[in-house]
Amino acid sequence: MVKLLLDGIEDPSIRYLNGYRAHGGYQSIEKAITMSPLDIVEEVKKSGLRGRGGAGFSTGMKWSFLDRKSDKPRYLVCNADESEPGTFKDRYLMEKIPHRLIEGMIVSSYALGVRHAFIYVRGELIWVAKHLEHAVGEAYSAGYLGNHILGSNFSLDLTIHVGAGAYICGEESALLESLEGKRGYPRIKPPFPAVSGLYGCPTVINNVESIAAVPWIVTHGGDAYSKIGVDKSTGTKLISASGHINRPGVYEIELGLPVEEFIYSESYCGGIKNGRALKAVIAGGSSVPILPAELILKTASGQPRLMTYESLNDGGFTSGTMLGSGGFIVMDDTTCIVRNTWNLARFYHHESCGQCSPCREGTGWMEKILHRIEHGHGTQADIDLLVDVSKKIEGNTICALGDAAAWPVASAVRHFRHEFEFHVRHPDQVTAPNHVANAAAYKYEEITHAKNND
Amino acid sequence: MPKITIDSIEVEVVQGTTIMDAARQIDPHTAPPAMCYHSGLNGSGGKCRTCLVKVVQTSETNPRPMPKLVPACRTLVEDGMKVENNSSPEVISARKGIVELLLINHPLDCPVCDQAGECDLQNLTFQHGAETTRYTEDRRRYPTKSLGNLIQLHMNRCILCFRCVYAADQLTDGRDHGVLNRGDASEIGTYIEKSIDNDFSGNLIDVCPVGALTDKTFRFKSRVWFTKPVYAHRQCETCCGKGVLWLKGHEVLRITGRRNAVGEVTEFICNTCRFESKSLHHWEVEGPAPIDQRSVISQNHYTS
Numbered sequence: 001m002v003k004l005l006l007d008g009i010e011d012p013s014i015r016y017l018n019g020y021r022a023h024g025g026y027q028s029i030e031k032a033i034t035m036s037p038l039d040i041v042e043e044v045k046k047s048g049l050r051g052r053g054g055a056g057f058s059t060g061m062k063w064s065f066l067d068r069k070s071d072k073p074r075y076l077v078c079n080a081d082e083s084e085p086g087t088f089k090d091r092y093l094m095e096k097i098p099h100r101l102i103e104g105m106i107v108s109s110y111a112l113g114v115r116h117a118f119i120y121v122r123g124e125l126i127w128v129a130k131h132l133e134h135a136v137g138e139a140y141s142a143g144y145l146g147n148h149i150l151g152s153n154f155s156l157d158l159t160i161h162v163g164a165g166a167y168i169c170g171e172e173s174a175l176l177e178s179l180e181g182k183r184g185y186p187r188i189k190p191p192f193p194a195v196s197g198l199y200g201c202p203t204v205i206n207n208v209e210s211i212a213a214v215p216w217i218v219t220h221g222g223d224a225y226s227k228i229g230v231d232k233s234t235g236t237k238l239i240s241a242s243g244h245i246n247r248p249g250v251y252e253i254e255l256g257l258p259v260e261e262f263i264y265s266e267s268y269c270g271g272i273k274n275g276r277a278l279k280a281v282i283a284g285g286s287s288v289p290i291l292p293a294e295l296i297l298k299t300a301s302g303q304p305r306l307m308t309y310e311s312l313n314d315g316g317f318t319s320g321t322m323l324g325s326g327g328f329i330v331m332d333d334t335t336c337i338v339r340n341t342w343n344l345a346r347f348y349h350h351e352s353c354g355q356c357s358p359c360r361e362g363t364g365w366m367e368k369i370l371h372r373i374e375h376g377h378g379t380q381a382d383i384d385l386l387v388d389v390s391k392k393i394e395g396n397t398i399c400a401l402g403d404a405a406a407w408p409v410a411s412a413v414r415h416f417r418h419e420f421e422f423h424v425r426h427p428d429q430v431t432a433p434n435h436v437a438n439a440a441a442y443k444y445e446e447i448t449h450a451k452n453n454d
Numbered sequence: 455m456p457k458i459t460i461d462s463i464e465v466e467v468v469q470g471t472t473i474m475d476a477a478r479q480i481d482p483h484t485a486p487p488a489m490c491y492h493s494g495l496n497g498s499g500g501k502c503r504t505c506l507v508k509v510v511q512t513s514e515t516n517p518r519p520m521p522k523l524v525p526a527c528r529t530l531v532e533d534g535m536k537v538e539n540n541s542s543p544e545v546i547s548a549r550k551g552i553v554e555l556l557l558i559n560h561p562l563d564c565p566v567c568d569q570a571g572e573c574d575l576q577n578l579t580f581q582h583g584a585e586t587t588r589y590t591e592d593r594r595r596y597p598t599k600s601l602g603n604l605i606q607l608h609m610n611r612c613i614l615c616f617r618c619v620y621a622a623d624q625l626t627d628g629r630d631h632g633v634l635n636r637g638d639a640s641e642i643g644t645y646i647e648k649s650i651d652n653d654f655s656g657n658l659i660d661v662c663p664v665g666a667l668t669d670k671t672f673r674f675k676s677r678v679w680f681t682k683p684v685y686a687h688r689q690c691e692t693c694c695g696k697g698v699l700w701l702k703g704h705e706v707l708r709i710t711g712r713r714n715a716v717g718e719v720t721e722f723i724c725n726t727c728r729f730e731s732k733s734l735h736h737w738e739v740e741g742p743a744p745i746d747q748r749s750v751i752s753q754n755h756y757t758s
C-alpha cells in the first residue's frame with residue numbers, strides 16, 4: 001500500500017519536528033528553493049493532483065490562474081474548515097502529522113510567490129489549531145518559516161486562524177470573508193479569488209490534503225505522482241469511512257481501488273457490521289448523491305465501480321455520484337433512508353447562511369416536508385413536491401451549498417422512492433424511532449424493526 | 455463598445471455594464487425583475503435570484519453557454535454575449551420557483567400592509583406567482599419592532615434583500631443596522647434594538663421592496679392609491695430637496711424620494727424633508743409625478 005500523506009503515522013513522535021524530520025520531513029523545501037517557482041507549478045500540473053476539498057479541480061491549473069501580474073501581495077489560504085458530515089480526514093492528518101501540512105504550505109507559498117499564508121481551521125477543532133500552532137512555532141525556530149528561509153531570499157509568515165464553527169465558512173469565498181473578520185457570507189462570483197481574493201488580492205485556496213500532497217510531488221517529481229492511481233485520478237486519497245462497518249477510520253488509498261474491495265477488505269472497512277447486508281453508500285461526504293448497494297458496487301453498465309473521480313461519476317446523477325471530499329458513509333439494511341435524508345436536510349437547513357432566497361427558504365422547506373414524511377404525516381404529493389423544491393434550489397444559488405442540500409434529497413427519492421412511499425402508505429408503522437422500511441426486500445408491505453440503529 | 459443581444463434584441467452598451475442595466479436600456483418593463491439590486495447602493499444585488507437569466511453565448515470569442523443561470527444584476531456583459539430572459543422557459547420556471555420560495559414564509563397580509571399598491575413583491579407575484587401555495591407548514595413569525603420613532607419593522611414581510619443594510623451602511627454613519635442570526639432565522643435588526651437615529655434613515659423605508667420597513671408617520675393613514683403623488687422641491691441644506699408629496703386633497707400624507715422607471719430611488723432625501731416638512735407651504739410643487747400606467751396608483755379614481 002502506498003502511503004504519501006500518512007507515511008510515518010504509526011510513530012507518535014511524528015507530531016513533533018524532530019520526529020517528522022527523522023521521517024525525512026522538510027526535505028522538499030531544500031529542493032524547492034533551488035528550483036524556479038514556475039517549475040514547481042509545472043511539476044504540480046504534471047502530477048495531475050486534483051483538489052481534495054470536494055470539487056476535484058486540478059490544483060496545478062488553479063495555481064496557474066493566479067494573477068501574477070498584479071502588484072498586490074499574493075496569498076495562499078489553506079481550507080481546514082472541514083465540516084462536511086462524514087468527512088474527517090483533514091482533522092486526522094493535522095492532528096497526527098501537522099508538519100506535513102506546514103511543509104506543504106511553505107513549498108506551495110514558494111511556488112506561488114506568497115509572503116504570508118493562512119490556515120483557516122474549523123472552530124470546533126480547537127485542539128487541532130493548538131497542535132498546528134505548536135508545530136508552526138517549531139518550524140519558525142528551525143528556520144523553515146520567517147525571514148530568509150534556509151538562508152535563501154524566500155521569506156514566509158504562516159498564521160493559524162480559527163473560525164467560529166460554521167459549515168458555510170468552508171466555502172472558499174465565505175472563508176475569505178470570515179478570515180477578513182466579516183460575516184461568513186459567500187461572495188458573488190466573479191471575480192474569482194485567483195484575481196481578487198483575500199483583502200482583494202490574488203489568492204489561492206486549497207484543501208489541507210491537496211497542500212499536504214505537494215511536498216511529495218516536489219521531492220519525487222510530478223511524473224512519479226501521476227504514475228500512482230489511474231488515468232485522471234492520480235495519487236492517493238484520504239477516505240474517512242464511517243457507518244455500519246467493522247473498521248471505521250481514515251484510510252489512505254491509491255485512487256483506482258475497487259469500491260467493493262474498499263468496503264469488504266480487512267485492510268479497509270472490513271465488511272458490514274454484524275454480517276448484515278449493505279443497503280446504501282454516500283461515497284464522498286454528505287453532499288454527494290446517495291447510491292443503493294447495487295449501484296455503488298457496479299456501475300449501471302455493469303463495470304466494477306472504482307474509487308476514482310471518473311468511475312464514481314459514471315452514469316452522472318442518474319446512476320452515479322461523486323468522490324467529493326472522501327467521506328464514505330456506509331449504511332446497512334437497518335437504516336431508514338427517509339430518516340437519514342431528513343437528518344441531512346436538517347443539517348443544511350441549519351447551516352444555510354441565509355443570503356440568497358432559494359437556499360434560505362428552500363432548505364427549510366425540504367426539511368419540513370421530510371420531517372412530515374418521516375413521522376408518518378406525509379402524502380404522496382409530498383414526495384413529488386420534495387423533488388420539485390430541490391430542483392428550484394439546485395443551480396440557482398450563490399454558492400454550492402444549495403446544490404449540496406438538493407443532491408442528497410433528490411438522489412434519495414430517485415433511488416429509494418419505494419421507501420418514501422412506504423412511509424406515506426403506512427404511517428402507523430413508521431412512528432417508532434427505530435423503524436425501518438426494508439429496502440432489500442423491495443416490498444412495501446414488509447417491515448423489519450431493528451432493535452437499535454447501531 | 456460591447457454589443458449584447460437580449461431576447462433577440464441587440465443593444466450597445468459601455469464596457470462594465472451589467473446584463474440588468476443593458477436590459478433596462480432596451481425596456482425597463484421587460485428587464486429581469488430585481489428584488490435586491492438597487493443601482494444607487496454599492497454592492498447590492500446577487501441575493502434574491504429573481505433576475506436569473508440564461509447566457510446562451512458567453513462572448514464573440516467564447517461561443518459556449520454559461521453552465522448555470524446567472525444573476526443579471528451582477529454579471530457583466532461581454533461583446534457578442536447572447537442572453538435569454540423572458541424568452542427562455544428555463545428562466546421563467548426558475549423565476550416562478552424563486553417567487554414561490556420568497557412567498558412561503560411571507561404573511562401575505564397585503565390587505566393590511568401599507569406597501570400594497572407599490573410593493574415589488576406584489577408586482578412580482580402578480581407576474582410570476584402561482585395562484586395557490588403548496589406550503590402547508592407554519593410561517594415564520596417575528597414580533598413587530600420599532601426602529602426609533604419614525605420607522606416600523608415588520609420582519610415577517612422582509613425578503614432579506616439587504617438593501618436597507620447597504621443603505622444604512624452607505625447613507626448613514628455608524629453601523630447600527632444589519633442582519634442578525636443565520637439562514638432562515640436571519641432577521642434585520644438594530645443591535646439590541648438600538649433605534650436608528652440619523653438624518654438619512656428614512657431612505658431605508660424607500661429602498662425596502664416590501665412592507666417590512668414602513669413610515670410610522672404614514673402608517674394606516676391611507677391606502678397609497680387613494681393619494682396623489684406630485685413632484686416638489688425645497689431649499690434644503692442636507693440633501694437635494696427633491697421629493698414626491700403624496701396628497702389627499704391639500705393634505706400632505708407622506709413624502710418619499712423620487713423613483714426611476716424601475717422603481718429605484720434616484721436621489722436620497724433627508725429626514726427633515728421626509729418627516730418634518732409635511733405641509734404644502736414647505737414645498738414648491740412642480741407637477742404630477744410619473745406613475746407606471748399599470749400601477750394601481752395611476753388608476754387614482756378616488757382623489758379629487
Ligand SMILES: Cc1cc2nc3c(=O)[nH]c(=O)nc-3n(C[C@H](O)[C@H](O)[C@H](O)COP(=O)(O)O)c2cc1C
Pocket residue numbers: 050051052053054055056057059062079080081082083084167168169170171172173205206207208210211399400401404
Ligand atoms: C458549502 C461548502 C462547504 C465547503 N466546505 C469545505 C471544507 O470544509 N473544506 C474544504 O477543503 N473545502 C470545502 N469546500 C470547497 C471549497 O469551496 C473549495 O473548493 C476548496 O477548498 C478548494 O480546495 P481544493 O481545490 O484543494 O479542493 C466547500 C464548498 C462549499 C460550497
Ligand code: SF4
Pocket residue numbers: 611612613614615616617618619642658661662663664666667
Ligand atoms: S427590511 Fe426591507 S429592505 Fe431590509 S432586507 Fe428586508 S425586505 Fe430588504
Ligand code: FES
Pocket residue numbers: 487488489490491499500501502503504505506525526527528
Ligand atoms: S436583483 Fe439580481 S439577484 Fe436580486
